[in-house]
Amino acid sequence: MGLGRLNDKVAIITGAASGIGKGIAELFVEEGAKVVIADINAEAGEQTAAGLGDNARFRKTDVTSEEDVKGLVDYAVTEFGRLDIMHNNAGAFGARGSALEIDGDAFDFTFQLLVKSVFLGMKYAGQVMKEQGSGAILNTASISASTPGYGPHIYQGAKAAVLQLTKTIALEFAEYNVRVNCISPGGVYTPLIGGALGVDEDATAEIAKGMAKILPMNRVGTPLDIARGALFLCSDDAAYITAQNLTVDGAEGTGKKYDQQGVH
Ligand SMILES: NC(=O)c1ccc[n+]([C@@H]2O[C@H](COP(=O)([O-])OP(=O)(O)OC[C@H]3O[C@@H](n4cnc5c(N)ncnc54)[C@H](O)[C@@H]3O)[C@@H](O)[C@H]2O)c1
Structure with a gap:
């Protein structure tokens, strides 16, 4: 039983058919939100939404498609009357392998999946939220956005782009009372x-x-660990927090623990 920290709020969470997004959808519904689960995987998405009851809906969405993302935002507003939270979370590793071999198309696909999608989510949610005079946008980055070593090359570059886009768009949307933040998970299996x-x-x-x-x-880390950070950033408790990146990684990405008895 939640504490009602998202009572009366309407949220979209992309990539919520699985993993971290699913954990966030579960916590947000528990905290009183109405949630639209958006995912390219219709079977898993329908199942997740059905498991969450009347306050959850599923909308099949390919987050790389501008038409789909616009349709998703329209759907949430039609279904629930407003949009308070947009969590751009869907993703996958994308292109892998040596930088000497990755082809340009695989690079483009990865940036479309991880960066264009986040931009489109901010664009269409931003239009509704500006009109409303309030809203919270959250983008899933990664510890690999700022520290190399936690993902494939193009994935890391794309997540770094998510961090910077979050900050610059947060500055544009601030005067509309629309907050834009990032969450950076460490390894969640x-x-x-x-x-x-x-x-x-x-x-x-x-x-x-x-x-x-x-x-x-x-x-x-678990999806619930990330969900608790997302809940804070998307709730009114974070009303004056925007353009920030919250790392939720149990210090995984902080560096090596120094051996206090050692010399290096
Ligand atoms: N798992 C980790 O260790 C970790 C760490 C840091 C960041 N992240 C980020 O967290 C986010 C969620 O990852 P996860 O670990 O929960 O992965 P996951 O594979 O469990 O879930 C990702 C979801 O995104 C959906 N998806 C993929 N492509 C899509 C598209 N084009 N349109 C719509 N939906 C699409 C998938 O169907 C899936 O349901 C990703 O952005 C990922 O990069 C994950």
Whole structure:
């Protein structure tokens, strides 16, 4: 049972059929929001929405399509009468491999999936929120946006672009009382990571157990950890917080712990 921190708010969450987005949709509904789950995977999206009851809807959306994203925002407003929260979260690793070999089309696809999608979400949600005089936009970046070593090349570049777009568009939207922030998860062992490694859910869980041993807090992050950060940024508790990036990674991306007995 939630505390009603999102009572009367209408939210869109992209990529909410799975992983982090799904965890956010669950917490937002628990906190009183009406949520539109947007995803390219209709089967999983319908299932997630059905599991959340009357306050959730599913809308099939390809976030790289301008027509789809515009249609998604229109759908939320028609269905629930307003739009308070837009979380641009959908994503995947995209192009992988050596920089000597990645082809231009794979680069374009990755930037469309991770950057153009976020821009389109901000554009169409921003239009409604400006008119309304309020709103909170949240973009999912990653610790790989600022520290190399946590994802493929193009993914890292795309996530860095998400950080900067968040800040510049936050400055434009600030006078409309529309806040724009970013959340940067560390490793969360969702299908995104399993898929990239080519392993199933059980094997992903095993890998997560191994990772936990070398992480600062001796555990990996969960969708709920990220959802709690997203809840704060999207709620009125964060009314004067905009253009910020909240890292939720248990210090995974902070650096190496110094051996206090050692010399280096
Ligand atoms: N899992 C991690 O360790 C991690 C770390 C940092 C950042 N992130 C970011 O978090 C976000 C969510 O990742 P996740 O780990 O939950 O992955 P996930 O694979 O569990 O979920 C991603 C969802 O996005 C959807 N999607 C993919 N392409 C789409 C498209 N074109 N249109 C609409 N939906 C689409 C997928 O169908 C899926 O449901 C991504 O932006 C990812 O880059 C994840």
